[in-house]
Amino acid sequence: MTPPARPAAPKRVFARLRRIERRHVAEVLRTETVGGALLIVFAFLGLVWANSPWSDSYETVKDTVVGPHLWHLDLSLADWAADFLLAFFFLVAGIELKHELQVGELSDRRAAVLPVASALCGMVVPIGVYLAVSAGHEHAASGWAVPTATDxxxxxxxxxxxxxxxxxxxxxxxxxxxxxDDLGAIVIIAIAYTEKIDTVALVVAALLVVAFYLVQRARITNLWLNVPLGLGIWIAVHASGVHATVAGVAIGLMLRGTHNEGDKDATHQGQAQERSSPAEQVQWRLQPFSAGFCVPVFAIMSAGVDIGGDTLGNLFSNRIPLAIAAGLFVGKTVGVFGGAYLTARFTRAELSDELRWRDIAAVSTLTGVGFTVSLLIAELAFDDAPELLNLAKGGVLLGSLVSSLVAVVLLRRRNRFYVQLCGEEATEDSGEE
Known part of the structure; x- marks a missing residue:
């Protein structure tokens, strides 16, 4: 007699994924389109939650304090998202900066002149636009740095x-x-929005950074040493009064970018093995965590702008949000394009042979999407004025939305141009044959 078949085990919700599934999820999260999409989705969820009948629960979650009082670690969940989770985002940015300095565009001074000049002008001009539009407002001086960042x-x-x-x-x-641009934003945060410095904590942070650098130079890759050192740097920077995201950039820049003989890491497809530096390995492992968790959590915590009551009307009548939106859309576009054009016009720097000035104009508009870093600076700038902070965030969202929509239109036109150009070249080649 055949024994009765056992019923299939129920599928557990949120069970730990198999290794192959975890790898697939990580690969997906490393793609830029997915990271950008998650950012939009979670920002939208935060906006809807903050304006729903459950808006009180949104504020309750944001204001829930977690952590010990020691070293000022008794932070709200919103502060943990801004101070701790975004440190991972800036750690990845620090590694990217190191890569650019070593082997990227910034490694060649002549090639670096154009994008660096564009970035600097793309930070200065938005400040000018912001100050011009917000002139006369009593809090105008607080938010000058909000429209300087690009996401x-x-x-x-x-x-x-x-x-x-x-x-x-x-x-x-x-x-x-x-x-x-991100490096400039970090410098601004460290200098302009640091009210009180704990000298002892800052010295401890500096000593730990030196220790971390020496460990990297000694080619010690032991996680039981490097992770506590990195965490110690973050705690010390946070306790010093400097914004804790600075620790992420410092760690990223200190990570060794050269290869060990025998250092191996999986390739993007997970099939072959290739040598990679500790910095590349850290970036490869942290990118999914940053894109799939850190940035989306910060977005949902920060994008919850209450647009009820008079807020929506004030968004278009108050000078602060209008100045921020104008700084992002007008200031970044004019600054980035103008910086590149004037640099090429009056120096020996030249635009890449592959590019046209219309391409630079289109991508200049895209730099007006400030979002993540702009929201962070807004929270620091208007921390003592909750109502104005809400409007400032609205200005960031408005400027980023307009910039992204206009950029999409311009970039699609340039994309069609290159599609047509490739088609014409293919036709000419076939005719010659």
Whole structure:
């Protein structure tokens, strides 16, 4: 007699994925389009949650304090997202900056002049636009730095979606510009929005950074040493009064970017093995965590702008949000394009042979998407004025939305141009044969 078949075990919800599934999820999260899409989705969820009948629960979750009082680690969940989770985002940005300095566009001074000049002008001009529009407002001086930042993840995601046939040099230009832009934002955060410095904690942070550098130089890759050192740097920087995301950039820059003989890591497809530096390995492992968790959590915590009551009307009548939106859309576009054009016009720097000035104009508009870093700076700038902070975030969302929509239109036109150009070249080649 055949024994009765056992019923299939029920599928557990949120069970730990198999290794092959975890690898697939990680690969998906490393793609720029997915990271940008998650950023948009979670920002939208935060906006809806903050304006829903459950808005009180949104504020309760944000304000829930977790952590010990020791070293000022008793932070709200919103602060943990901004101070701790975004440190991973800036750690990856620090590694990208190191890569650009070593082997990328920034390693060649002549090639680096154009994107660096664009990035600097793309930070100065938005400040001028912001100050001009907000002139006369009592809090105008607080938010001058909000429109200076470009969101790397979102900008690269848009470029990847709508500009598949654009020259690869344009992506390199945007990446280099955005990395320099992020470094400038970190410098601004460290200097302009640090009210009180704990000298002892800052000295401890500096000593730990030196220790971390020496460990990297000694080619010690033991996680039981490197991870506690990195965590110690973050705690010390946070306790010093400097914004804790600075620790992420410091760690990223200190990671060794050269190869060990015998250092091996999986390739993107997970099939063959190739040598890679500790910095590349850390970036490869942290990118999915940053794109799939850190940035989306920060987005949902920060993008919850209450647009009820008079907020929506004030968004278009108050000078602060209008100044931020104008700084992002007008300031970044004019600054980035103008910086590149004037640099090429009055120096020996030249635009890549693959690019045209219309390409630079289109991608300049895309740099007006400030989002992640702009929201972070807004929280630091208007921390003592909750109502104005809400409007400032609205200005960031408005400026980023307009910039992204206009950029999509311009980039799609340039993409069609290159598709047509490739078709004409293919026709000419076939005719010659």
């Amino acid at each position: 790397i993840a979102f900008a690269l995601a848009v470029l990847a979606v709508v500009g598949q046939n654009l020259p690869s040099a344009l992506r390199a230009f945007l990446l280099t510009l955005a990395v320099v």
